[in-house]
Amino acid sequence: MYDEFYGLTGRPFQLTPDPRFYFESGTHRKALSYLGYGLAQGEGFIVITGEVGAGKSTLAAHLMATVDRQRLTAAQIVTSALDGEELIHVSARAFGLEVAGHDKATALAQIEAFLHHEAREGRRCLLVVDESQNLSVEALEELRMLSNFQLGAHPLLQILLLGQPEFRTLLQTSAELEQLRQRVIASHHLDAMEPSEVGPYIEHRLACVGWQGNPAFDARVYADLAKATDGVPRRINQIVNRLLLMAAIEQRQNIDAGLLQAVMTDLAGDGGLNAKSAVTPVPASQAPVVEMASVQQFAAQPVAAPAAFDESAWRAALAERDEQIAELQQAIIELADMRPAVVAEPVADPAILAQLEEANRRIAALEARDGDEEVIAALVDANRRIVALETRTAEQEQAIRHTLTMLIEWIETEDYQRAAA
Known part of the structure; x- marks a missing residue:
């Protein structure tokens, strides 16, 4: 929408990696430098790690979109918990090889033949393995064995490993991975962007779509x-x-x-946000409260006591709005085959606004009275009620926002599914 x-x-700002939106932050620039150095060596492993969402997959997508296909044949796999034999077959399919059955020896033979063919055509081969933290030690050892393929003294396959921080820890500490560790010729950990890069990052992605x-x-x-x-x-x-x-x-x-x-x-x-609050909350000790002394300091000339604050009309308006919210939420559930033409913008309820204005007018009149304890008590009670009702109103506004957002996202999901079909 x-x-x-x-x-x-x-x-x-879709979450799926798209090389069109690649933004070269400082840390991504360093990663590309390490990648360039590693690829120039033509052998061994290159390791790029980073936190979840740091941009590893986007970096890989950018690499896949920019490599010279006349000089480098690149394939990419995203791993789950594969064992060694499964990983061999997945790697073969990534290079477009059809392996009959599940025989590992046959798959290895086809991969080696393919690598030799590419070398004779003047192309080196690169295998990009994303989510490497999911791989077992056995599977990583199979990757090391793949990197052994050579034509004379020239290695036939380089491997780029992308993973989360725990993969770097495994690689650094596992005694079983000592031989693989010795073949890592370049590595880099993707850090977060600097605060000064966030604005340019957002504007870059927006500029890519006009x-x-x-x-x-x-x-x-x-x-x-x-x-x-x-x-x-x-x-x-x-x-x-x-x-x-x-x-x-x-x-x-x-x-x-x-x-x-x-x-x-x-x-x-x-429950879908893993981030800190952008605004520091006000401590409870600093929150505004209505004290008797603070009311008394506004004492002035006595005036006639105003009529009692009419709370019933306000509560009736709130109850009516609750019903409207419930109807809107029910409408989302019933929209299986329907699409709304217009989504209305939430607006403040005129009845509630009128009650607030009237309450504020009466409070101003009460504040003008001098020393009347009954009026002061009424003022404190009125303030308490207004705070409670304003809180209720704010909660309703939030409910409306949330419900409308759900409605729009449901519509967009339906559109996407229809387009895909």
């Missing part, structure tokens, strides 16, 4: 995102994707820190 609203040609400044981002949004995500690209993508969706729902042309915090609260409530 938001790509259409903002005139974008695609969705720049962004021309709409929506605009307040500078504080970038700083808060850097703090909340620790500069991890996948976390940034997750938040900004939802941020743009919410901004489109509310038809905003500018994204500020308030909307960012609302989105992060929403994501945290879904």
Whole structure:
């Protein structure tokens, strides 16, 4: 939805790796340098590690999209918990080889024949293994054996291993991997982006899909995102994707820190956010409270006591809104074969706003009275009720935001599935 609203040609913050959106941060630039050095050696293992979401797979996708196919034949596999024999067959298929049956010796023979053929054609071969932390020691040893294939004195296969930090630990500490460790000719750990790189990263991905400044981002949004995500690209993508969706729902042309915090609260409530709060909460000891003494200091000339604060109408309006939220949530469940034409922007309830204005007027009148304990007590009670009702209103606004977001995401998922079909 938001790509259409903002005139974008695609969705720049999807979580699947896409080489079109590759952004060369400082740490990715170093990784490419190590990759270039390792590939120039033409042998052994290159190891790139990083935290979940640091951009390892995107780096691999960028490499696969930019290699010279006339000089290098590259294949990529994403591993699960494979044993050694399974890994051999998966590697063969990655190079386009059809291996009959499950015989490991046959698969190895076909791989070796393929590597010799590529060498005679003047091409070296590279196998990229993603999620290497899932591999057993046995499977890693099979990869080492694959790297033994040679034509004369020239190695036929290089292997790039991508993995999470625990893979680096395994590689450094396992006695069983000593021989593989000796064949690592280049390694690099992908760090998080610097805070100063978060803004350029977001704008780069937006520019790739035709962004021309709409929506605009307040500078504080970038700083808060850097703090909340620790500069991890996948976390940034997750938040900004939802941020743009919410901004489109509310038809905003500018994204500020308030909307960012609302989105992060929403994501945290879904259990889908692994990030820190971008705004430091106010300690309970510093939270505003209504004290009797603070009310008394506003004493002035006595005025006639106003009519009692009418809470019933306000509560009735809140109850009606609760029913509307429930109906909207039920509509999502019933939308199996339907698509809404328009998603309305949540707006403040006029009845509640009117009650708030009336309550504030009466409080101002009460504050003008001098020394009347009954009026002061009424004022304190009115403030307490207003705080409770405003809290309820805020909760309803959040529920509406969350429900509308679910609705839009459901619609987009349905569209994607239909397009795929």
